[in-house]
Amino acid sequence: MSSIAISYGxxxxxxxxxxxxxxxxxxxxxxxxxxxxxxxxxxxFIGLTGGxxxxxxxxxxxxxxxxxxxxxxxxxxxxxxxxKNSEYLEITAGDNHLCGLRKPLMGMFRNTSLVDCWGYxxxxxxxxxxxxxxxxxxxxxxxxxxxxxxxxxxxxxxLSSNVNVIPKEMRFSKIAAGxxxxxxILEGVNSKVKCWGNNLIPEEENFLYSGLLSVDLTPxxxxxxxxxxxxxxxxxxxxDRRVICWGQKIEKSTPxxxxxxxxxxxxxxxxxxxxxxEASLLPVCWGISFPSALPLAVSPGLCKSIxxxxxxxxxxxxxxxxxxxxxxxxxxxxxGCPIEMYKVDDCSSTSxxxxxxxxxxxxxxxxxxNCSNAAISGIKNGNFWKxxxxxxxxxxxxxxxxxxxxxxxxVMYVKYKxxxxxxxxxAKKYSGNGKIRPDLxxxxxxxxxMFTYKELERATDGFKEESIIGxxxxxxxxxxxxxxxxxxxxxRAIVSPDLKKNSKEFRTELDLLSRLNHAHLLGLxxxxxxxxxxxxxxxxxxxxxxxxxxxxxxxxLKRELxxxxxxxxxxxxxxxxxxxxxxxxxxVIHRDIKSSNILIDEEHNARVADFGLSLLGxxxxxxxxxxxxxxxxxxxxxxxxRLHYLTTKSDVYSFGVLLLEILxxxxxxxxxxxxxxxxxxxxxxxxAGDIEAILDPILRPPENIxxxxxxxxxxSKCVRMRGKERPSMDKVTTxxxxxxxxxxxxxxxxxxxxxxxxxxxxxxxxxxxxxxxxNRTSDMDGGDLEDQRIEIRAPSWITFPSVASSQRRKSSISxxxxxxxxxxxxxxxxxxxGGDGLRSLVEEIGxxxxxxxxxxxxxx
Ligand SMILES: Nc1ncnc2c1ncn2[C@@H]1O[C@H](COP(=O)(O)OP(=O)(O)OP(=O)(O)O)[C@@H](O)[C@H]1O
Numbered sequence: 001m002s003s004i005a006i007s008y009g010x011x012x013x014x015x016x017x018x019x020x021x022x023x024x025x026x027x028x029x030x031x032x033x034x035x036x037x038x039x040x041x042x043x044x045f046i047g048l049t050g051g052x053x054x055x056x057x058x059x060x061x062x063x064x065x066x067x068x069x070x071x072x073x074x075x076x077x078x079x080x081x082x083x084k085n086s087e088y089l090e091i092t093a094g095d096n097h098l099c100g101l102r103k104p105l106m107g108m109f110r111n112t113s114l115v116d117c118w119g120y121x122x123x124x125x126x127x128x129x130x131x132x133x134x135x136x137x138x139x140x141x142x143x144x145x146x147x148x149x150x151x152x153x154x155x156x157x158x159l160s161s162n163v164n165v166i167p168k169e170m171r172f173s174k175i176a177a178g179x180x181x182x183x184x185i186l187e188g189v190n191s192k193v194k195c196w197g198n199n200l201i202p203e204e205e206n207f208l209y210s211g212l213l214s215v216d217l218t219p220x221x222x223x224x225x226x227x228x229x230x231x232x233x234x235x236x237x238x239x240d241r242r243v244i245c246w247g248q249k250i251e252k253s254t255p256x257x258x259x260x261x262x263x264x265x266x267x268x269x270x271x272x273x274x275x276x277x278e279a280s281l282l283p284v285c286w287g288i289s290f291p292s293a294l295p296l297a298v299s300p301g302l303c304k305s306i307x308x309x310x311x312x313x314x315x316x317x318x319x320x321x322x323x324x325x326x327x328x329x330x331x332x333x334x335x336g337c338p339i340e341m342y343k344v345d346d347c348s349s350t351s352x353x354x355x356x357x358x359x360x361x362x363x364x365x366x367x368x369x370n371c372s373n374a375a376i377s378g379i380k381n382g383n384f385w386k387x388x389x390x391x392x393x394x395x396x397x398x399x400x401x402x403x404x405x406x407x408x409x410x411v412m413y414v415k416y417k418x419x420x421x422x423x424x425x426x427a428k429k430y431s432g433n434g435k436i437r438p439d440l441x442x443x444x445x446x447x448x449x450m451f452t453y454k455e456l457e458r459a460t461d462g463f464k465e466e467s468i469i470g471x472x473x474x475x476x477x478x479x480x481x482x483x484x485x486x487x488x489x490x491x492r493a494i495v496s497p498d499l500k501k502n503s504k505e506f507r508t509e510l511d512l513l514s515r516l517n518h519a520h521l522l523g524l525x526x527x528x529x530x531x532x533x534x535x536x537x538x539x540x541x542x543x544x545x546x547x548x549x550x551x552x553x554x555x556x557l558k559r560e561l562x563x564x565x566x567x568x569x570x571x572x573x574x575x576x577x578x579x580x581x582x583x584x585x586x587x588v589i590h591r592d593i594k595s596s597n598i599l600i601d602e603e604h605n606a607r608v609a610d611f612g613l614s615l616l617g618x619x620x621x622x623x624x625x626x627x628x629x630x631x632x633x634x635x636x637x638x639x640x641x642r643l644h645y646l647t648t649k650s651d652v653y654s655f656g657v658l659l660l661e662i663l664x665x666x667x668x669x670x671x672x673x674x675x676x677x678x679x680x681x682x683x684x685x686x687x688a689g690d691i692e693a694i695l696d697p698i699l700r701p702p703e704n705i706x707x708x709x710x711x712x713x714x715x716s717k718c719v720r721m722r723g724k725e726r727p728s729m730d731k732v733t734t735x736x737x738x739x740x741x742x743x744x745x746x747x748x749x750x751x752x753x754x755x756x757x758x759x760x761x762x763x764x765x766x767x768x769x770x771x772x773x774x775n776r777t778s779d780m781d782g783g784d785l786e787d788q789r790i791e792i793r794a795p796s797w798i799t800f801p802s803v804a805s806s807q808r809r810k811s812s813i814s815x816x817x818x819x820x821x822x823x824x825x826x827x828x829x830x831x832x833x834g835g836d837g838l839r840s841l842v843e844e845i846g847x848x849x850x851x852x853x854x855x856x857x858x859x860x
Pocket of ligand 1: 610
């Protein structure tokens with residue numbers, strides 16, 4: 001257990017850390033939304049640990065473990081305890097299990113230790129003779145370190161793999177288990193590391209290993225910390241706090257950073273992260289498949305209510321505090337000094353030992369430059385100047401000469417290169433107050449403005465923590481104010497080690513976003529791509545995300561989202577998605593429809609956001625796209641997940657989950673209910689006609705429940721197992737528009753209700769439909785869809801009925817389609833569902849040809 005933890009596994013990698021502000025809250029970044037989205041933002045923790053697909057924290061108030069993420073083997077989202085009021089000193093996670101070391105027992109049991117484990121096949125309480133100081137979990141086993149004789153013992157599944165062949169007579173100060181091995185720091189002055197266990201790489205391993213070195217071939221350096229990966233281990237060296245790793249090395253993995261110093265370290269399976277021993281306290285990671293830098297300052301150690309021991313010192317720093325009275329963050333004292341340095345001061349209770357350069361025996365450039373700086377500032381006598389001045393003057397003159405030559409050559413080269421260029425200014429027009437005012441042509445295919453990093457840094461007040469308005473798996477969203485006073489949201493990508501891929505994906509997202517233009521899609525205003533920085537500038541959505549409002553802890557806020565507002569948001573979001581599927585060219589599959597991607601603007605209009613996972617489908621395609629599933633747990637289309645069969649119907653599934661969420665006020669996955677999956681819970685109730693049972697209890701049911709009944713029916717059809725049997729988005733939109741009209745007291749008839757042409761709170765234009773889509777729509781709608789429409793801004797957030805929209809759609813759907821009658825008949829009688837009924841998306845949009853290049857993006 002430490003202040004940082006890593007979760008790994010096929011659902012993605014996640015880094016979590018305790019915030020450095022003394023709040024003890026956890027902050028997580030990574031690609032497993034089951035963890036990042038479930039991170040409790042109100043529970044302070046003593047420390048963290050991570051396993052395969054989950055993270056656990058030891059709760060500060062009750063000393064009980066609390067886990068979040070996804071594993072069927074350990075219960076998520078509830079405090080764990082075995083025995084009444086059991087409290088734990090430390091927790092540790094293996095691949096699929098968690099163990100907790102109980103606080104020392106009293107009285108006659110004081111010489112025994114209890115370890116409670118959950119998950120895998122270890123769920124029980126283990127009783128050991130002797131007091132345990134700490135425990136550590138490997139893949140499928142655990143080890144404990146006895147407090148008195150500092151010996152180690154292990155138990156669990158992997159005893160055949162030598163983890164219990166513990167080096168005899170060795171005494172350890174710390175231990176850390178990896179996948180199938182254990183490492184310990186030897187007690188005493190030399191603090192060397194000893195590792196043992198199984199190091200053979202199983203055949204089913206997917207990675208190529210470049211150096212097959214056994215993990216028990218440990219470095220000679222004394223260490224202050226050690227962690228285990230699956231087939232490797234890393235440690236912080238005691239003399240200079242630099243990191244060193246050994247064991248099996250995966251080809252193309254990022255090497256450990258050799259220039260930085262670390263306070264703390266945590267291991268995943270194939271990668272490792274540490275906390276920089278700098279004022280920033282930022283995490284740094286290396287290995288495979290994880291960004292190298294993360295924008296969150298974390299605590300460098302645990303905040304404990306015991307005084308620091310003699311071989312540690314209290315970390316005191318304005319940037320990281322330990323707010324509990326009488327508690328301290330204790331860091332281990334470094335031992336010795338790096339080569340070419342000598343000890344100036346011993347480790348005290350408040351600072352680490354201090355070293356200085358031994359200038360009489362310098363050989364490295366670092367030592368030489370440090371010694372000459374010291375000499376310049378420290379030596380003031382005339383002798384020095386007499387000897388050194390001519391040298392310094394000669395060096396300076398040479399430097400000036402060199403700079404002049406280089407500058408001159410560069411200027412001449414640039415002039416030569418530009419000799420045939422004429423300067424043309426872009427068509428961007430600025431109004432008097434500096435606001436961008438695009439002309440009509442620009443509006444049709446909007447192009448994003450390029451910002452410099454400096455501009456966006458200024459706009460967000462230096463990307464300071466207070467400007468953060470949201471967090472994605474691999475990005476932070478900041479509120480910013482541009483020079484012309486426009487309020488914007490700036491999405492800053494977490495730097496990936498694979499810059500090339502990063503840049504390619506960034507441009508793909510840009511390309512995609514700048515081509516999409518619809519009142520209910522979040523507008524991209526600009527971007528910045530400088531060095532490793534990738535930033536996107538969006539319109540600012542004053543009311544945050546639908547997720548924040550629907551699941552707020554403030555009941556008043558939830559109630560503000562009454563039925564009319566909820567259904568309006570559903571209609572508007574449906575229109576945005578319908579546009580992506582039917583009018584964008586090439587069609588776009590969003591792939592991550594969920595309530596946190598539906599943003600609400602000042603006038604309470606919904607905008608579909610985050611095309612980070614979007615896939616551009618080539619226009620002339622003939623089979624559904626086979627891609628690896630990506631998206632968010634609970635919203636993910638099972639057909640896509642299992643068969644990798646991706647069509648726009650995958651978005652329809654996610655939208656169905658969103659509708660259930662809007663109706664019920666429940667999260668897509670909410671483990672506090674017996675049936676935690678909203679689809680498994682809601683659909684049987686809807687099918688049984690018990691609509692009231694699924695409605696959000698915070699709101700009174702509307703007078704005319706018919707409208708919500710219709711929406712519930714639509715939702716249950718959207719989440720059908722087979723994509724072919726789900727309605728398409730235009731049909732869903734039409735049905736929702738009708739439901740909204742009924743809710744607002746309109747007639748319950750087949751007539752068209754709401755237009756996508758008349759949308760409030762926006763005066764943007766639809767993109768011109770492509771030839772192909774023009775044809776498709778005219779087939780279905782009698783061809784009366786104008787190619788280009790202007791949306792009319794109206795004074796409130798409600799959308800008004802109009803005839804045009806449903807005329808456009810009326811030939812594409814009859815009410816009975818969505819009542820399911822025709823559908824069921826068709827799917828029973830004719831697997832292809834031909835005729836004018838629901839057609840599979842494969843037929844509707846023409847799927848992608850496998851030969852064509854697909855643009856897959858994953859959030860930058
Ligand atoms: N334009 C915006 N205006 C206001 N708030 C925004 C804006 N864009 C994003 N946010 C806030 O930031 C949060 C994170 O957004 P982001 O798109 O990065 O991640 P996400 O979609 O929630 O997660 P993931 O990237 O894991 O899918 C949103 O839930 C929202 O609260």
